[in-house]
Amino acid sequence: MxxxxxxxxxxxxxxxxxxxxxxxxxxxxxxxxxxxxxxxxxxxxxxxxxxxxxxxxxxxxxxxxxxxxxxxxxxxxxxxxxxxxxxxxxxxxxxxxxIAYVPEDMSIFSDLTVKENMVLAARQGEMDDTRLNWIFDLFPALKKFWSLEAGALSGGQKQMLAIARAIIEPRxxxxxxxxxxxxxxxxxxxxxxxxxxxxxxxxxxxxxxxxxxxxxxxxxxxxxxxxxxxxxxxxxxxxxxxxxxxxxxxxxxxxxxx
Amino acid sequence: MATSEATSSAVRTAPLLDRLKGQAPALVVILIALLPIALMDLSTWLVLTLAGLAMGMMIFIMASGLTLVFGLMDVLNFGHGAFISFGAFLATAVMLPLTPWMEADSVWLNLAALLPAIAVAMAMAGALGYVFERVLIMPVYGNHLKQILITMGGLIIAEQLIVVLWGPDEIPLIRPLTFQGSFTLGDVTFEKYRLIAVIIGLLVFAVLSLILSRTKIGLLIRAGVENGEMVEALGYRIRRLFIGVFIAGSALAGLGGVMWALYEEVVTANMGMQVMVLVFIVIIIGGLGSVTGCFVGAVLVGLVANYAGFLAPKVALVSNIALMVIVLMWRPQGLFPVAKR
The missing domain is CATH 3.40.50.300 (P-loop containing nucleotide triphosphate hydrolases)
Incomplete structure (x- = not known):
């Protein structure tokens, strides 16, 4: 070149x-x-x-x-x-x-709860409990705010949710x-x-x-x-x-x- | 299940004041409903409130599908009125030959005439919605100007088709005998049909709310309204979802058309276009894409139209436009704005 x-x-x-x-x-x-x-x-x-x-x-x-x-x-x-x-x-x-994608703006669904965001990301059905607990160990804030609307999370917590969404199932x-x-x-x-x-x-x-x-x-x-x-x-x-x-x-x- | 363990320890934290702020639009509706008590006697207020709620519920049923269609795919469908008119005419076509059943003093015979009419109206309006989406809307995704023009054209063609099929004259329609007349509670007389319209409207709202909050399809619709691109990146086909919502919304418009026709006791080819003005006001007031907003907006429009019609008939002509202006000055995105990317 x-x-x-x-x-x-x-x-x-x-x-x-x-x-x-x-x-x-x-x-x-x-x-x-x-x-x-x-x-x-x-x-x-x-x-x-x-x-x-x-x-x-x-x-x-x-x-x-x-x-x-x-x-x-x-x-x-x-x-x-x-x-x-x-x-x-x-x-x-x-x-x-x-292939899972975490965009720059995170693109979490603000009107949905943290749980609902994760439910949608689990394409194959029920979330795997072992994997979910592993994610909670990685990002404890998600467990704490599990039922909270995602739009109310801080910037860092939104980023954690965006990544958690990408790894809720093996990709x-x-x-x-x-x-x-x-x-x-x-x-x-x-x-x-x-x-x-x-x-x-x-x-x-x-x-x-x-x-x-x-x-x-x-x-x-x-x-x-x-x-x-x-x-x-x-x-x-x-x-x-x-x-x-x-x-x-x-x-x-x-x-x-x- | 560890999931439930996880959820059981979850904490929902939102200060009371913040939660109240979120409910401000609902509080405004209650305030608007209660204020006129000071200007009229209680029995008049009760009658007008029921009339307002009935009108609101019928508009809500017609508008709920349209608001989701806009929210999900950013499609401005000015042809939604066609499904309202077609629903009304198809139901009329079923009910007219069954007039003896409609007039019979038996709730079962009345329902035997009405329920098939509603089923046909919803099914055919849904089918028409599918054709409308495939033929007219699909080629103009992403172009609002073309959407307005082509869907307006679709509405005009649909109206002319009704004239060809059923003639240019309005067709009088009778309500089933069970739904005619009124009943008295204390010293207040309520119209039966209005109460039924309220019950059906509340049922439709409850079912829609349950679907949107408790099912995966509902979550996908809400997520799609907010950010369709991300829904696709999660592996879901938003186009299919949209077609489903479009068909369901058209079917609901058909149901609304039947209810409106029975309310007015007449069907006309341009009834859909006439009602669309109220439908648009409702979805704009409510916040484009929000079913809850659509419900609250419809209740507001119904109540204000009826209170204003009684208190100041001349003002009633512009009451809903004035309501929309006031709401948009307060909340430019509508009462329940949907967070859109």
């Missing part, structure tokens, strides 16, 4: 066996009205790992998640999930394949968009602990984040986006050790969050 920022642009293809790749984006383009937002995004999400999607504001991270989820239609390229092409599939079909892949945005440091700490539990459970996660410290703590692999393209992909450990590369790829957004 001619872009000087592009490093190691497709490393996972060579380092991760095909069977271990859960999600594969290949030259994905997405238009929103007349705007060409994603301009050939390519990266892979290995199974059972936390993959961090980093980049400045407006780089195309949220659009990437929404394109995977079918909320924006892909105009070109291929999205493969667990070997199946999901590029043109409808959002409910993509969700039913085992193949979680797409999580900026879970720490606007949260107090103490809540971010609790969130990291919760994600570490998910990590121990070998949950596959594609997580958009601007807080590099948070991303570094949790990430196994990383893709960095700029201007609608992936400009770096590789292991998080490699990026975490290379300060020069961090500054080159993430620039001001890194400084702002460190």
């Amino acid at each position: 001619s872009d000087p920022l592009v490093r190691n642009s497709a490393p996972m293809a060579s380092t991760v066996p095909a069977a271990d790749i859960l999600l594969d984006l290949d030259d994905v383009h997405t238009h929103i009205e007349q705007y060409h937002i994603l301009q050939g995004v390519s990266f892979q999400v290995p199974r059972g790992q936390f993959t961090m999607l980093l980049g400045r504001n407006g780089a195309g991270k949220t659009t990437t998640l929404r394109s995977v989820m079918g909320l924006w239609k892909v105009s070109q390229g291929r999205i493969t999930f667990d070997g199946a092409d999901i590029g043109g599939a409808a959002t409910p079909d993509i969700a039913c394949r085992g 193949e892949l979680l797409l999580i968009d900026e879970p720490t945005k606007g949260l107090a440091p103490a809540i971010v700490g609790a969130m990291i602990e919760a994600f570490q539990e998910l990590k121990q459970a070998q949950t596959s996660v594609l997580l958009v984040e601007q807080n590099f410290q948070f991303a570094r703590t949790l990430g196994d692999s990383v893709a960095v986006m700029d201007d609608g393209r992936v400009v770096h992909a590789g292991s998080m450990a490699e990026l975490a050790e290379n300060v020069e590369l961090q500054q080159q790829l993430l620039g001001l957004s890194l400084d702002a969050h460190q």
